[in-house]
Amino acid sequence: MGNVLFLAHRMPYPPNKGDKVRSYHLLRHLQQHHRVFLGTFIDTHDDDEHLPALKALCPDLHVERIHPKVSKFLSLTGLIRREALTIAFYRSAGMRRWVQRTQAKHPLQASLVFTSAMAQYAEPLLPQTPMVVDFVDVDSCKWRDYAPAHRWPVSWIYQREADQLLRAEKAIASISTPSFFVTPVETALFQSLAPESAASIKTLSNGVDAEYFSRALDRQSPFSADEKAIVFVGAMDYWPNVDGVKWFARNVMPLVLARWPTACFHIVGRNPSKDVLALASDSVRISGTVPDVRPYLQFASAVVVPLRVARGVQNKILEAMAMAQPVITVPACAEAIGASAEEGLLQASEPSAFLASLNMLFESADAAMALGRAARAHVGWHFRWADHMKGLDACFPHTTGARA
Known part of the structure; x- marks a missing residue:
């Protein structure tokens, strides 16, 4: 089995909200043919109870805790360093050291970066360790969309974040092999924003677990009968x-x-x-x-x-x-x-x-x-996960066997 580094800005378990659902299925798919080293952050004590389950799911796990108020304050250094606050928010010396130790002890064949904020940890491994990036959405445009709905100075911060994050996204896309977005519309949008990387920008759609999300006779309605x-x-x-x-x-x-x-x-x-x-x-x-x-x-x-x-x-x-x-x-x-x-x-x-x-x-x-x-x-x-996840397979060194 190959060694793959998977970096996620939020703990990919349990799969009970948007980005966690996608990152969970990325993790499970990679584990079918690779040994996965997972580095992630947690920002709420609610996640603590799920750490044993995640450790059992992925034994090669490193978790860094984020204190949101502290991280928001520290992210303001991005104003001085002329970088996106999102990237500064997720900067961690502990995460960087863990990646370095992992590479030294278990040479990595490739890395998968989940969202732009985590690319800062995989970039130092280039070119020996190719980096695949799942942007999911064009987050810079998200901040641009938010700005008009807020008053100054928040509107100014959001507009600035849009500009700086787009600059970072374009730089990351230029060195990733390849970059993924969740829909053809997002893919085409980013290709128009970063035409120099258009050939390596691809679509990897979401899926749904239709066995879990299905009707059952033994469930009780939470609503009153007449509403x-x-x-x-x-x-x-x-x-x-x-x-x-x-x-x-x-x-x-x-x-x-x-x-x-x-x-x-x-x-x-x-x-x-x-x-x-x-x-x-x-x-x-x-x-x-x-x-x-x-x-x-x-x-x-x-x-x-x-x-x-x-x-x-x-x-x-x-x-x-x-x-x-x-x-x-x-x-x-x-x-x-x-x-x-x-x-x-x-x-x-x-x-x-x-x-x-x-x-x-x-x-x-x-x-x-x-x-x-x-x-x-x-x-x-x-929207079958198994169908969409096949798009990942060509990005990683071919190996045989599977991880239980």
Whole structure:
């Protein structure tokens, strides 16, 4: 088996949120034919309970703890050094020393870097150890999208981060073999921003575990029998999610309640921010962390993903569709999935369009069920992890055998 270094900015376990889902499946795929040395960060004590399981999954593990407030303060050195604050945030002498020790003791055939912030640890191993980078999304454009929605000086910081991170992304792409993005749209966007590296910029799509995300008869509904439960699932300390549920609660729910008085908007996800908690009312319920999101998806009357600022494939959409639920979302999110309205992915931008789709689902249970079946069929055919992960195999030295 070859020795592969895998560097992830966030612990890839448990696979219960967007980037962790993708990094977990990258790790598991690499382990089929390679010995993987995993270096990662944790930034919350909630992760501590999962460390033994991750260690059992990947024995060659190194974890560095981040204290977010301290790291945010230290990342301000990026202002002086003219670099992206994201890269400064994840700078660690301990991680650098571990990579050096690993290379000395277990010569590495290749490295896989998950997001641009981790490239700083793999770059010193070049050219002896080729570096593959999974950018996932064009993060610099994400910060550029955030800037107009915030006031100065935050808007200035976000715009600066967009500029500096793009400079770093282009430099990293120029030395990686190759670079991956999650959708053809993101791939084409970055190719236009870094034409000098266009030939080595490729697409590696997300997938969904359709066996796990499936309906089961033994689950109990978390909703009252007479309500029309509208569900959003996502990490509620992530700004695009916060922005999306605030917009939906304030602009769509009043229209819905006028037509469907028993409707209730359920916001399901960990770490709800103060802005999210402030939405709580008789018609807006904040669940916080739940042990299993599947009952909320299975028994929802409708699933919505009203993200006004979003990039790439949204795992929350794939998971809901795998649960045989049609999803109402914005065109940008629908485009990344590639499903039509007949395949269970309904598009809406304005409050009236969300209301029209909700009316259709609420008025005909049979139509909603048919769309749900079509949604599950679509992701089952187009979003199998095993199919997408084959794109990694050509990037690493060929080896035989498998790791248990």
